[in-house]
Amino acid sequence: MNSTIPTEELRSITLSVYRFDPGKDKKAYMQDIEIEVPVNKDLMVLDALVLAKKQETSLSFRRSCGEGVCGSDGMNINGKNGLACVTPLSEAIKGEKLVVKPMPGLPVVRDLIVDMKQFFDQLEKVKPYLITKDEAPEQERKQSPEEREKLDGLYECILCGCCSTACPSFWWNPDKFLGPAALLQSWRFIADSRDQATEERLDDLDDAFSLYRCHGIMNCVSVCPKGLNPTEAISNIRKKLINRKK
Amino acid sequence: MKEKDNRPVYLNLLAIDLPIIGISSILHRVSGFALFLIFIIAVWMLDRSLSSEEEFLNLLEDLNSLVLLKVIFYLFLVGIVYHSLIGVKKIISDFFGIGEDLRSGSFISWIYNVISLLVSILLFIKFFI
Known part of the structure; x- marks a missing residue:
């Protein structure tokens, strides 16, 4: 019997992420990372970040429960603060670009991690x-x-x-x-x-x-x-x- | 001795979303500060207008001929209208708890902003057209 594994149709989006490594960088900068996301399925912003981390392994962010209970992954998503794990990509994205920055006003420890x-x-x-x-x-x-x-x-x-x-x-x-x-x-x-x-x-x-x-x-x-x-x-x-x- | 914190802080006001209530609140501050500055000229104008009938007529003449003075006076009136309307909105919210949820607060803010805009346009027509 022939079984076919369904292949997902993918589209490319740009994730523009705030980067800062205290050991290397004097100033923070934005880095564009291209990721492939499914066309017919919605992801959460956290999923997109995990995909980006597969390419840029040094990308740092907090996360824990992944379902809006622990409150670890608060960040600024396309200008609005929210939890990455419960923010659907389809709602957050503008065009083909998603801009993710740390929560405003607090000192950045590294990338998307702020000192609380x-x-x-x-x-x-x-x-x-x-x-x-x-x-x-x-x-x-x-x-x-x-x-x-x-x-x-x-x-x-x-x-x-x-x-x-x-x-x-x-x-x-x-x-x-x-x-x-x-x-x-x-x-x-x-x-x-x-x-x-x-x-x-x-x-x-x-x-x-x-x-x-x-x-x-x-x-x-x-x-x-x-x-x-x-x-x-x-x-x-x-x-x-x-x-x-x- | 306290060590200097060299860590960056992300705070780009132009890239962070604010609801209409927030934008109104910032404009309320800005208009308040602008009024404070323009008030000096307004007091000078009031003093001049009250000093004699002749000076009053001269001031009217200046307002018609000096564009800069006209613009300043126009901005003064627009500032008063905006600052007062948003101020009243804040007082109503503080005293009666009206507009304390995002939906009603945004709706009321839009109303006050539209009224301010309409009054500003009417004043512009009266002053310059």
């Missing part, structure tokens, strides 16, 4: 964990379904950094403005009925930079791969801050 220290330093400031003052109950701290519902759209953040690195206020003041990701987490714990440190959390945010540098540009909302809304969270904190002063 600034991002996590800001996250640390909002104390992203439950703070309680009462003695721990014998079993769990209970929450009604309505109280739990308030955390929807907040707890899903995977800390990929796409939002904060797409925020102009974070670009200009990465050390003073906490950024959308950290502020979303801040609201996640302020809104949590079990948390008992609301006043302290609000005190920490009550200065000219930490929160009030948000100008409602909403690029954070535009790029969030999980469809979350940090602008709304920031607005909720702002309302809390204003109301407690009345």
Whole structure:
């Protein structure tokens, strides 16, 4: 019996990638890499990068789960931040060219890998964990379904950094403005009925930079791969801050 | 001593996508700064217009004959219109939470930008045609 192996029809696209090797390069540069992708099948941007890495083995990028859960492969794809593993090539590509750069505003360690220290330093400031003052109950701290519902759209953040690195206020003041990701987490714990440190959390945010540098540009909302809304969270904190002063 | 960080930072404002709300916000800043600069000339014009009837008429004459002054005055009015409209949009958003999702925010931004553009065109026709 004759069996034929179906051959895929391929087309060539250009992947223009940001390159920087601290051991060799004084300046970053863009490198064009030609790759062959299937015509009748859509790939993710991460797949395209893996194909490019087969040719340019030194090309570096972070990746782990490959399905939008771990948040490792945040990068700037044709001008818009996103996770390479869940961004379809067909949506991202313009013409026959795909431009991939590191997330803006953070120091580049190598190629598409950025140093996320600034991002996590800001996250640390909002104390992203439950703070309680009462003695721990014998079993769990209970929450009604309505109280739990308030955390929807907040707890899903995977800390990929796409939002904060797409925020102009974070670009200009990465050390003073906490950024959308950290502020979303801040609201996640302020809104949590079990948390008992609301006043302290609000005190920490009550200065000219930490929160009030948000100008409602909403690029954070535009790029969030999980469809979350940090602008709304920031607005909720702002309302809390204003109301407690009345 | 802190070591100097020589690592590159990617930040090309012209190559990074921003939603219409972001572009409006940047233009709001730019128009605010421009107004601040032009305000000096506007105050001088106000002072001149209030000093006497003759000076007021002279200023009107200058506005008709000096193209540069006319352009500056036109930019001043366009700047005020844009800055005020986007400012009002921000106030509404801050106080009433309107336009806090991307869709409604973008829609409102488009409306304000189109209104600003129409007013600018009308002012241009009034001033120069």
